Amino acid sequence: MADRLENIRKFQTDVEQCMKCGFCGYFCPIYREERQEKGLARGKDQLIRFALVGEQPLSKGFYQAIDNCLLCRTCVAYCPAKTRIDHAVIAARGDYAAERGLPLAKRAVFRYLLPNRRLFGAALRLASWLQGFLPRGEGSFRHLPQFLSALGAGRTIPDIAPRFLRSILAESCPAAGGPRRRVGFFSGCATDYLFPELGRMIVDVLRNLDCEVVFDRRQGCCGAPVYLSGDFRTARKMAARNIDAFEGCDCVVTGCATCGSGLREYPTYLAETPEEKQRFERFAAKVKDFSALVVDLLAADLGRLAVKPSVRGKTVTWHDPCHLARYQDVRAQPRRILQALEGLRFVEMPDADRCCGLGGSFSITHYEVSRKIADHKVDAIAACGADAVVTACPGCMIQLRDALARRNAAVAVLHIGELFTIRPAAEPLGLR
Ligand code: SF4
Numbered sequence: 170m171a172d173r174l175e176n177i178r179k180f181q182t183d184v185e186q187c188m189k190c191g192f193c194g195y196f197c198p199i200y201r202e203e204r205q206e207k208g209l210a211r212g213k214d215q216l217i218r219f220a221l222v223g224e225q226p227l228s229k230g231f232y233q234a235i236d237n238c239l240l241c242r243t244c245v246a247y248c249p250a251k252t253r254i255d256h257a258v259i260a261a262r263g264d265y266a267a268e269r270g271l272p273l274a275k276r277a278v279f280r281y282l283l284p285n286r287r288l289f290g291a292a293l294r295l296a297s298w299l300q301g302f303l304p305r306g307e308g309s310f311r312h313l314p315q316f317l318s319a320l321g322a323g324r325t326i327p328d329i330a331p332r333f334l335r336s337i338l339a340e341s342c343p344a345a346g347g348p349r350r351r352v353g354f355f356s357g358c359a360t361d362y363l364f365p366e367l368g369r370m371i372v373d374v375l376r377n378l379d380c381e382v383v384f385d386r387r388q389g390c391c392g393a394p395v396y397l398s399g400d401f402r403t404a405r406k407m408a409a410r411n412i413d414a415f416e417g418c419d420c421v422v423t424g425c426a427t428c429g430s431g432l433r434e435y436p437t438y439l440a441e442t443p444e445e446k447q448r449f450e451r452f453a454a455k456v457k458d459f460s461a462l463v464v465d466l467l468a469a470d471l472g473r474l475a476v477k478p479s480v481r482g483k484t485v486t487w488h489d490p491c492h493l494a495r496y497q498d499v500r501a502q503p504r505r506i507l508q509a510l511e512g513l514r515f516v517e518m519p520d521a522d523r524c525c526g527l528g529g530s531f532s533i534t535h536y537e538v539s540r541k542i543a544d545h546k547v548d549a550i551a552a553c554g555a556d557a558v559v560t561a562c563p564g565c566m567i568q569l570r571d572a573l574a575r576r577n578a579a580v581a582v583l584h585i586g587e588l589f590t591i592r593p594a595a596e597p598l599g600l601r
C-alpha cells in the first residue's frame with residue numbers, strides 16, 4: 170500500500186530538528202502580524218509531527234496551517250537547529266494534495282492553463298478584458314471565491330501586455346561580438362505576459378556581453394507555483410519540458426528570482442528516480458540569476474555598465490527578493506551593479522531582505538496579512554528617501570507597486586535589468 174505521507178517522510182529529519190525554542194517568532198513575517206502559533210515555523214512543525222504519528226486523514230485545518238506560509242525562509246536563516254520548515258511545508262502540501270485534492274481553482278490553473286501557453290495567454294487576455302468591467306474599491310467583491318478576492322480589494326494589478334514576449338523575441342538572438350557563451354533565457358510567466366520590454370532589455374544586455382541568447386519557445390512556467398502548492402505530478406511534466414528546451418545551452422539565465430529558485434529546486438522536490446535526480450541536478454547547476462551572470466561576465470570591468478538616461482540622477486534602493494537572497498545567496502552582485510552605475514545614488518533601506526509579503530499565491534489567498542507585511546517594506550523605502558526601489562523579481566515588483574500605490578508614495582519600482590546598458594569593450598574611457 171502506498172505511503173500516504175511519503176513526501177513528509179522524505180524530509181522527516183528536517184521536521185525533527187525543531188527544538189521548540191520559539192526563536193523564529195522574532196522573524197516570521199506572518200507571526201509578527203498575527204501572533205498565532207500555527208503561523209510560526211514551530212507550530213507548523215508540530216502539526217506535521219502530529220500528522221506523522223496519526224492515523225486520521227489530513228484535515229482542512231491542517232491544510233490552512235501549512236498554506237499560511239510565505240516560504241520566505243526567514244525562519245530557516247535564523248533557526249539555531251537548522252529546521253527546514255520550507256521542506257516540511259512543501260512536502261506536507263504534496264501529501265495533502267494527493268490525499269484530499271487541491272482547491273478547484275488551483276487545480277484548473279495548474280493542470281490546464283499553466284502548461285498550455287496559448288490557452289494561458291488567451292485566458293489572461295480574457296481576464297484583462299473582464300477586469301475593465303470590475304468596479305474598484307475596498308471590499309466590493311466579497312462574493313468572489315477566495316482565490317480571486319484580492320481583485321476586489323482594490324489591488325493594483327498590472328496590465329496584460331499587448332504583445333507577449335514570445336511573440337516579439339526571436340528564438341535565437343546573436344551575440345553582439347564573437348559569442349563567448351550560449352545562454353538560454355528563461356523568461357517566466359510575468360516577464361512573458363506582463364513585462365515583455367524587460368525581457369527584451371535583459372536579452373540586449375546579454376547580447377552585448379557577447380552571449381548568444383536562446384529563447385526556446387518550448388519553455389513554459391517554471392512550475393514553482395505548482396509544486397509549491399503540492400502538485401508534484403503536474404510540475405514534473407513542466408520541469409521535463411523546460412529542461413528539454415535548454416539542452417545544449419551553457420547556462421540558463423532568468424531575471425525572475427522566483428523562477429530561478431524554482432528551476433534550481435527541481436531535484437529537491439520532483440525527482441522520482443536517481444537518473445531523474447541527476448538530470449535535474451545537471452540542469453539546476455546551469456541556472457543563474459541575471460545580475461549574478463552580468464557581474465561574472467564583466468569580472469573587474471564593471472565600468473562597462475552605463476546608466477540609462479531615464480534613471481540618471483535618481484536615488485535608488487535595493488529590495489532583496491527572498492528567492493534571490495535566501496534561496497540563491499545572491500545579495501552582493503546586484504549591489505555591486507548599483508554602486509558601479511555612475512549617475513545613480515545607491516542607498517540601503519533598513520531590513521532590505523525582509524519579505525515583501527507576496528509569497529506567490531499567498532498574496533491572493535491571504536491578501537489582508539500580505540498587505541500588512543508589505544506596509545513595513547513601504548516604511549523602509551520611505552525611511553531611506555529613495556526615488557526608486559530596484560529588485561530582481563517581477564512578483565515582488567507587482568507587490569511593491571500595489572503597496573506603494575495604496576500609500577500614494579511617489580516611488581518607482583524597477584527591475585535591475587531596466588537600469589543599464591553595456592558599453593562596447595574597446596571603447597576608450599575618455600569617450601564615455
Ligand atoms: S523552527 Fe527553529 S527557531 Fe523555530 S522553534 Fe523550532 S528550533 Fe526554534
Ligand code: SF4
Pocket residue numbers: 196197198199200208209210237238239240241242243244245254255
Ligand atoms: S518560511 Fe517565512 S512565513 Fe513560513 S514559517 Fe518561516 S518565516 Fe514564517
